Amino acid sequence: xxxxxxxxxxxxxxxxxxxxxxxxxxxxxxxxxxxxxxxxxxxxxxxxxxxxxxxxxxxxxxxxxxxxxxxxxxxxxxxxxxxxxxxxxxxxxxxxxxxxxxxxxxxxxxxxxxxxxxxxxxxxxxxxxxxxxxxxxxxxxxxxxxxxxxxxxxxxxxxxxxxxxxxxxxxxxxxxxxxxxxxxxxxxxxxxxxxxxxxxxxxxxxxxxxxxxxxxxxxxxxxxxxxxxxxxxxxxx
Numbered sequence: 111x112x113x114x115x116x117x118x119x120x121x122x123x124x125x126x127x128x129x130x131x132x133x134x135x136x137x138x139x140x141x142x143x144x145x146x147x148x149x150x151x152x153x154x155x156x157x158x159x160x161x162x163x164x165x166x167x168x169x170x171x172x173x174x175x176x177x178x179x180x181x182x183x184x185x186x187x188x189x190x191x192x193x194x195x196x197x198x199x200x201x202x203x204x205x206x207x208x209x210x211x212x213x214x215x216x217x218x219x220x221x222x223x224x225x226x227x228x229x230x231x232x233x234x235x236x237x238x239x240x241x242x243x244x245x246x247x248x249x250x251x252x253x254x255x256x257x258x259x260x261x262x263x264x265x266x267x268x269x270x271x272x273x274x275x276x277x278x279x280x281x282x283x284x285x286x287x288x289x290x291x292x293x294x295x296x297x298x299x300x301x302x303x304x305x306x307x308x309x310x311x312x313x314x315x316x317x318x319x320x321x322x323x324x325x326x327x328x329x330x331x332x333x334x335x336x337x338x339x340x341x342x343x344x345x346x347x
Contacts, residue, residue: 123169127176153179204255208246211259221248232256280331284322287335297324308332 205217207228218228229240231254237243245257267274281293283304294301307330308319321333 119169123172127173203250205248206245207248207254208240208243211241211244213240217248223248228254276327278326278328280323280325282321283324283330284316284319287317287320289316293324297326299324304330 205221207214207217207221207223218224228246231248232238232240232243232246235254235256237256237258242258242262243256244259247255249255281297282290283293283299284290289301289304291301294304304322305316308316308322311330311332313319313332313334318334319332320335323331325331
């Protein structure tokens with residue numbers, strides 16, 4: 111029984127230790143993780159996992175492993191931030207693989223990227239033909255950034271010579287049927303305004319609303335718990 115209790119304590123400690131390390135090292139997204147970051151995270155998890163199932167390893171050993179590896183990773187981050195020349199070595203650098211509409215075969219070989227992999231990465235950017243691409247850059251995290259040829263670019267308001275408009279950030283006011291009071295206060299909107307806006311769209315009460323989103327200058331966007339349009343079409347079947 112004592113072995114289970116010891117394992118329980120070590121797992122809880124390992125969990126919070128890893129959580130603390132990830133918070134200290136920053137909020138890099140999965141898509142932004144470099145190969146070095148990915149391998150480091152795997153190795154750190156492996157070290158903690160091995161320590162948990164090693165009968166000779168206790169909390170002190172787990173703490174030492176996590177702290178030592180965390181210091182090493184943090185040191186690498188500090189070095190890459192302070193000394194720009196080390197970023198190429200530690201984080202990698204972007205590589206141009208399509209230049210002026212032409213494949214740069216030497217760079218594709220250097221980065222071990224074949225044509226099928228390139229087509230897959232381009233499709234993730236909604237590009238289904240290499241002929242549409244003017245420039246393509248293989249980033250250090252393995253993604254591709256694409257600049258299309260002008261014939262395939264989506265026109266902007268500036269291209270169409272339209273006057274600029276203010277951009278407003280939508281904010282959630284109701285989520286899962288619950289009013290987000292902090293967001294209401296941030297926009298200086300009373301609950302009475304929210305209730306009135308809901309009634310204007312034919313709903314009797316906030317309890318009918320699953321999701322509501324507010325954008326300045328636009329009507330309140332509402333998703334009810336019960337989809338009346340779906341019911342209407344179902345009645346016609």
